[in-house]
Amino acid sequence: MLAKLTYLELKLLAREVIVPAVVLLLPLALLLGFGFQPGANKAQHNLGGQTAPEYMAALGVGIAVTILGLSILPTTLAGYREKGVLRRMATTPVRPAYLLMVQLLIYVAMAIAAVAMLIVAARILFGTPVPERFPAFLAAFVLGMGALFGIGLVIAAVAPSSKAGTGIGMLLFFPSTGAVGMLFTVLEMRRREILDRLAEANASLEVALEENAGLHAQLLVQAREAGVLDERQRMAREIHDTLAQGFTRRPADGPGARPLPRRAQQAGARGARPRRRRHHQPGGGAAAVRQRGDHQDAPAAHLRQARRPGPCRRRRQGVRTGSPPLTGLRRPWSQCAPAPVSDRTDSSA
Amino acid sequence: MPVIDVRNLHKRYGAKVAVEDVSFAVEEGEIFGVLGPNGAGKTTTVECVAGLRASDGGTVSVLGLDPRRDRAELTRRLGVQLQAGRLPDKMKVREAVELYASFYDRPADPGRLIEELGLAEQRDTRFGRLSGGQQQRVSIALALVGDPRIAVLDELTTGLDPQARRDTWRLIEDVRDRGVTIVLVTHFMEEAERLCDRLAIIDAGRVVAVDTPSGLVSRVSPEQRVRFRPSAPLEDHLLRDLPEVRTVTRTGGQIVVTGTDGLLQAVTSVLARNHIIAADLRVEQSSLDDAFVALTGRPLD
Structure with a gap:
């Protein structure tokens, strides 16, 4: 039963075409796009001493998990709620919780697949090292995924429809890219630039x-x-x-003297x-x-x-x-x- | 012993009372209708029966089970098609029926069920591409795939065109003939009158009456109405003097006579005696609509 449900949900996901493509290929595309730029393999001051492929590989992990947690998960599950799929399941011997579990299982698997592809591609193409402190990397990955999927589930629980789920997810997506540092990196770079200019002027x-x-x-x-x-x-x-x-x-200049010619x-x-x-x-x-x-x-x-x-x-x-x-x-x-x-x-x- | 026994069911959402006091019993093998206007509390009642909601008062017993406490057992014996329940658009018909079949220990054969419901040609069609009637048939298939003893069907034909509605009715009669007890929730008078063996009329959270459709009709007004166009002028008193006649009214060239049983015979014999031919003769009996108006004080819909 669970196997059948998982298999069918996977098939449904595959039929969405764009969704799995975005999760699996967008981080990879970013890695390749930035990795093949000239001079990308040099450590860069702006990236905290990392090379572009190193930086993009790490960023790709975040992107894959964030898209899954804040976009796909709330869209799908809010859609299931809207259609009454979960309620219908509640009338069968199988609890709707199984469907949620299967969904989460699939998303975790997709996240792992996306990250594995990133690591392998970065290693082979650019020689980027596999995360050195692997347990710490794993812990960060699992905790981050847990947090984002948790937010996604909360959205799915309150959004009245699939579209509302997508909207709320997007609303959180962009501020969160700032919170994870994408925005701050840009701001920090600008700040440094301004400081440099000030020092020069001084x-x-x-x-x-x-x-x-x-x-x-x-x-x-x-x-x-x-x-x-x-x-x-x-x-x-x-x-x-x-x-x-x-x-x-002359004596004549004196008083009473005759004026000179x-x-x-x-x-x-x-x-x-x-x-x-x-x-x-x-x-x-x-x-x-x-x-x-x-x-x-x-x-x-x-x-x-x-x-x-x-x-x-x-x-x-x-x-x-x-x-x-x-x-x-x-x-x-x-x-x-x-x-x-x-x-x-x-x-x- | 009734298969479903609801006694003094009460349910409120916050301050709003959805079900004030509902009691009825469903016997095995019948099609039992729950009829009422929108917002009367029909859906809440069946959701309590299906164990999806906890009641705030009263008792519900389905096949001797408590719908909340014995949910696992109940779900195996009770098939439910909920109002406006859909499936993911990209799920195919066969996939859906096979998936739901896998939820049960002893399911009905998915392939045969699909054929019986007339979905053989659509078995590989995605749910989102089916017509409204086909989607409803898939819904019924999912309610029946567990081979339940009772099927609860909520607002089955809402939004369907007349032909699809008639097809669905035939289908429900087929299901009943297989020995499945059916609880049909509807706000269509015609549907209730045509399908149901017995009916509970619910209005504003209360059961107004429980009876067979004809019983309900005769209970409120055992009245007959004869409408005709006389071929020659006719004195009113000739009709009014008849013991069966209660009222005589004229609208244009038409005469409408109301009265009790035997009205038609009495009227036609008077006309024959006076050599008057009744053109456009029509006999109207009170319908469930009239019964509903009489019982609740307002028309349905």
Whole structure:
């Protein structure tokens, strides 16, 4: 009786065609598909150091058992409940429990067949080792199958129809592929990728900061040098002016003296002022401009200088310019330079 | 001694009472009908008889067995065809009958049963491809394959076309002729009237009456009805004066006379005396339908 029931149920299953094909061949197809990809037989960081065939063989075990437990089992048994097959059996001397037992027996056999095919195919085609800790593998397989078939039976017990059984099974199927790690593997890979990218960005940022700090220090040194140079030149001019004024002073300049002939006054002014200007211009402002790398502005400054009405003419009109004419050019430099230096240049103005 | 004895059966699902109080007895060799509208509690009653449900009150005895306690023994002697019971679509007729035969110690011969039920041509056809009538015949075959002494057939002809229904009726009579007691659950009046030796009418969980179909009919209204079209005008009082006549009504050109036994003879003799010919003469007796309406206060279906 039991043999006949088992045989008939097997025949019915075989008539479904697609169902046994999916369970037995889908894991195998995945193994072959991924196993024959170029470079698949190298250990891969993403797969936890496994090769693709190793990973797919293990995954295939899970897929076969999950399809059986969450799809085929609830669909078939909910269909039997819907059709009243179990109730009809309840009116015969054979308890419907036998039908459930036979069903489970067939599914266990199918799972074993699928796993055996996977192991053998992976071993022969890709040299994947047979699970090394075989008792542990067996225990995991049996426990996993028990859990999934248990869920399948619960679905079959509550689903009102075959279609509802399929639907509920599918509803659980996809989250469970996440729970067994398929989804987490993907997430973990993405997480790692993002971390890698962040680390890269950090490194390049650090390099950039270092470079920046070097540049800053160099700028500081240059600014200080420029300041010192400027101060020296200013002092030299002061000394020069003082000496020049000392030489050109006459007793007639004193109070109550006769004014000098106009010509002598002009000669005195020419001796001091224009020279000061010449000293000042290339040595101070333009030099600083050049050091800042403002090459384009320097010739322009010369040009402007040349076009301006000469200081002699201004002298003739009796106008003494209190501020040096290059203040405008100097300003950017004084803004960039460190404070003590800029103070000193201001005082010279 | 009755083969099935149901006394004060009571069954409820939660707060809903499916069977309030049902009692009946089935004698060996008869076709016993359980008739009632949908939702009257017929199926629950037979499920208690078949031992598929535990009753909440009352006693059920089938061939001297308690359907719940002696289930294993009962299943060998009681064949059940449950309402809307199907098989896997891809199971073939012969496979199904042989499988169910293997469940029993001394089954009927599957091959002969298939032939007797007129399924010889469909023996290798899958269940899903059979017509409704053929599927019902497979169901009957499975109920009979254990060679039971009693067969319970629930809503056997629901959903069948008239021809298939008539074929099925003939089949059930054949089965009865082989000495199998049959309990037939139905909500078709015609089916009950045609097949059943005795009937229990169930309404709202209670047995309204148990009797033979004709007994039920005569019990509610021993009335006859004569309908005809007179060839010449006829005075009402000529008929109303007859002792057998109770009422006279006219609808169009037709006269309908109701009364007790001997009504037809009395009416025709009056007509003959007055030289009136009755055209379209029809005599109607109360049917089980009328009995049902009288017993339950509403029509079936």
